[in-house]
Amino acid sequence: MAGHPGQRGAFAANNATGRGRKDALARVQGYIREHLHEPTLNLTEAAAAAFLSPNYLTHLLRKETGKPFSQWVLDRRMQLARTLLLNSAQMIGVIAQRCGFTDEAYFSRCFRKAHGLAPGQFRRQQQA
16 A cells, blocks of 8 residues: 555545544434434434534435434434333333423333333333
């Protein structure tokens, strides 16, 4: 590689691009973490917070995680729900709200689909 300065430049550019993608993804992750409790959390606002277009953010998330934005957010919400169920005595409705759901029944359906158990059952099983 030492004999080909053009190749070294291309490697540096690719490395910088990779770093840029990682930085952008980190900004998006931070934004989502801070706004996860908001039912109105959406792709457009998350992209704007990371200085990206919604289309590019969609592309970036699919490339880096294999998931669309909505699924990625739902996964983060389910992760938070598990933590709250295991580490607090809060009622399911309160946990649903803290995870960005306005409807406890919808939260329970999403949780059951993700974990095979209703939130209350999950909590009881883990505490047994």
